[in-house]
Amino acid sequence: xxxxxxxxxxxxxxxxxxxxxRVATWRWIAVALPLGVIGAxxxxxxxxxxxxxxxxxxxxxxxxxxxxxxxxxxxxxxRSLPVAPVAVQRPVPALPLPPMLAPAAPVAAAPPPPxxxxAAPPPPxxxxxxxxxxxxxxxxxxxxxxxLAKPQVVDVLxxxxxxxxxxxxxxxxxxxDSVVPNFVAAINADGSRYQYVIGPRLxxxxxxxxxxxxxxxxxxxxxPSSVAxxxxxxxxxxxxxxxxxxxxxxNPPEAGFSFWLVDIHTDPDEVPQExxxxxxxxxxxxxxxxxxxxxxxxGDLNAGPPQFGRIKQIPGIGWAVSGTTTNTxxxxxxDNLIFDRTATTEYTGxxxxxxxxxxxxxxxxxALEVSDHNPVWAAFSPWETRRIAGR
Amino acid sequence: xxxANALAAQLSSxxxxxxxxxxxxxxxxxxxxxxxxxxxxxACGDADEQVREQAVAALEDLGPPTTEAIxxxxxxxxxxxxxxxxxxxTLLGRAGEDAASATPALAGCLTSPADLSVKQxxxxxxxxxxxxxxxxxxxxxxxxxxxxxxxxRLATEALAAIGA
Numbered sequence: 001x002x003x004x005x006x007x008x009x010x011x012x013x014x015x016x017x018x019x020x021x022r023v024a025t026w027r028w029i030a031v032a033l034p035l036g037v038i039g040a041x042x043x044x045x046x047x048x049x050x051x052x053x054x055x056x057x058x059x060x061x062x063x064x065x066x067x068x069x070x071x072x073x074x075x076x077x078x079r080s081l082p083v084a085p086v087a088v089q090r091p092v093p094a095l096p097l098p099p100m101l102a103p104a105a106p107v108a109a110a111p112p113p114p115x116x117x118x119a120a121p122p123p124p125x126x127x128x129x130x131x132x133x134x135x136x137x138x139x140x141x142x143x144x145x146x147x148l149a150k151p152q153v154v155d156v157l158x159x160x161x162x163x164x165x166x167x168x169x170x171x172x173x174x175x176x177d178s179v180v181p182n183f184v185a186a187i188n189a190d191g192s193r194y195q196y197v198i199g200p201r202l203x204x205x206x207x208x209x210x211x212x213x214x215x216x217x218x219x220x221x222x223x224p225s226s227v228a229x230x231x232x233x234x235x236x237x238x239x240x241x242x243x244x245x246x247x248x249x250x251n252p253p254e255a256g257f258s259f260w261l262v263d264i265h266t267d268p269d270e271v272p273q274e275x276x277x278x279x280x281x282x283x284x285x286x287x288x289x290x291x292x293x294x295x296x297x298x299g300d301l302n303a304g305p306p307q308f309g310r311i312k313q314i315p316g317i318g319w320a321v322s323g324t325t326t327n328t329x330x331x332x333x334x335d336n337l338i339f340d341r342t343a344t345t346e347y348t349g350x351x352x353x354x355x356x357x358x359x360x361x362x363x364x365x366x367a368l369e370v371s372d373h374n375p376v377w378a379a380f381s382p383w384e385t386r387r388i389a390g391r
Numbered sequence: 392x393x394x395a396n397a398l399a400a401q402l403s404s405x406x407x408x409x410x411x412x413x414x415x416x417x418x419x420x421x422x423x424x425x426x427x428x429x430x431x432x433x434a435c436g437d438a439d440e441q442v443r444e445q446a447v448a449a450l451e452d453l454g455p456p457t458t459e460a461i462x463x464x465x466x467x468x469x470x471x472x473x474x475x476x477x478x479x480x481t482l483l484g485r486a487g488e489d490a491a492s493a494t495p496a497l498a499g500c501l502t503s504p505a506d507l508s509v510k511q512x513x514x515x516x517x518x519x520x521x522x523x524x525x526x527x528x529x530x531x532x533x534x535x536x537x538x539x540x541x542x543x544r545l546a547t548e549a550l551a552a553i554g555a
Contacts, residue, residue, distance in 0.1 A: 142418065142448045146411070146441050173444050204508040205477050207435075207447045235541040268451055269481055269515070329421060368419040372452065 136164040136377035139300040144174035170265035172210035199242035211242035211263040236277040238267035248382040259294035268302040279310035293343040304333035316342035320351035320378035350379035399427035414445035428456035429463035436472035455485040468496040473506035484516030491523035498527035518549030
């Protein structure tokens with residue numbers, strides 16, 4: 001079966017002209033992140049870094065991997081993104097993608113980079129393809145200390161994350177701030193270099209959830225100043241989405257695919273209203289950064305494409321997952337990645353559902369200990385292919 | 392006795408580990424956990440955080456409660472713990488017209504000093520019950536002009552669902 005969403009996904013030639021200067025000069029900016037936390041965890045480096053909401057500049061609290069240079073007079077600390085670790089180089093034969101429930105569409109060949117990539121340290125043996133970046137969504141049901149205390153569960157979860165370049169996680173539920181940094185440390189125990197950004201605790205009751213993005217820092221960089229919880233006009237969303245802007249590390253940097261991710265977990269009792277509110281959120285996201293045309297709304301929508309309401313009315317809209325189930329019991333389609341197919345031409349047409357039972361050889365009860373959701377994913381070209389065309 | 396009923400009984404154990412295990416197992420059962428709905432609502436007030444979080448996870452996924460459980464759940468609408476009351480109102484809303492007998496309790500939420508999240512869910516639940524909740528019109532009418540825009544919107548939508 002050819003997955004829906006492949007139409008219009010044909011890559012266009014790589015732009016030969018430089019991208020707008022604004023795009024080409026991302027910097028680490030150590031200013032206040034009003035609603036987010038950024039962290040870089042390795043084994044033995046477990047302390048989460050919280051950036052106070054009212055801080056004009058909080059250099060002492062920044063992640064340990066970010067050197068700080070004071071820059072008067074704005075009292076912010078700025079450092080250019082490192083260029084050296086080029087994780088995306090000339091196209092080479094693709095490594096195996098994660099197993100899919102749905103067969104893959106033909107692979108979209110990545111265009112050659114505009115300049116030869118310099119020698120760089122090889123990335124860790126992650127098994128990821130070099131011709132695509134893999135973006136995933138994973139609802140890790142009740143992701144807290146109890147789940148982290150189960151080594152067999154953590155083993156599966158870490159192996160899941162290492163398959164992808166960015167994972168949008170839903171359902172972090174813990175009073176403690178150590179859950180995600182400890183988890184990222186477990187992911188990095190094999191030498192991987194994942195980092196994370198995390199949002200605030202959200203919810204109308206005392207039972208709160210957090211969103212987090214966990215990403216492979218050897219292949220992906222994040223703009224820390226972009227991390228924020230979306231506005232929630234009319235209080236229609238129980239847990240308003242967390243957004244962050246990412247870019248594939250490439251040479252030159254501005255050639256890397258850049259994109260917004262918008263992480264959502266809808267309230268199962270108000271799906272129609274929340275889905276419609278997400279349509280508005282998606283449209284508004286496209287105006288946040290005029291230079292950024294790629295917005296990927298992903299998460300646990302508690303709805304399949306037939307229930308996408310006003311989302312389906314957005315011109316050009318498409319989604320990766322269709323015609324299959326995404327929960328561990330294989331009975332419901334709840335999780336997806338949604339984007340404008342006419343803008344996000346970097347989509348290769350490859351997508352999948354990582355079936356926990358089949359992939360890790362687990363009986364249903366053991367797979368359910370990991371989560372009641374399977375991860376869903378889609379593959380995108382690592383090269384930025386078009387900007388603000390048609391808008 | 393079904394698996395869910397046995398686990399529901401286990402939620403009342405004095406052993407915290409047993410309660411945690413029962414709540415976690417129920418959270419993995421999706422709709423099959425419905426027979427334990429009332430006990431899971433009560434477990435939202437458990438002293439153990441893990442029990443509470445797993446109970447919430449189970450309640451999110453179990454769908455509407457069984458008709459036999461509705462009477463027990465109505466008793467929890469006015470519970471002092473807002474999380475218990477919130478999930479009681481939520482399950483009654485899911486039951487729709489089958490929960491018509493909950494109308495007085497839900498209307499009472501709207502006029503009591505209940506937690507705002509409970510009031511909002513009570514308005515939502517009355518709308519789900521629909522015309523059978525006509526007795527709540529006055530309470531909903533007052534809630535429709537509440538200063539909280541979400542409560543006002545949900546009450547307005549409930550009045551529309553109930554009809555003239």
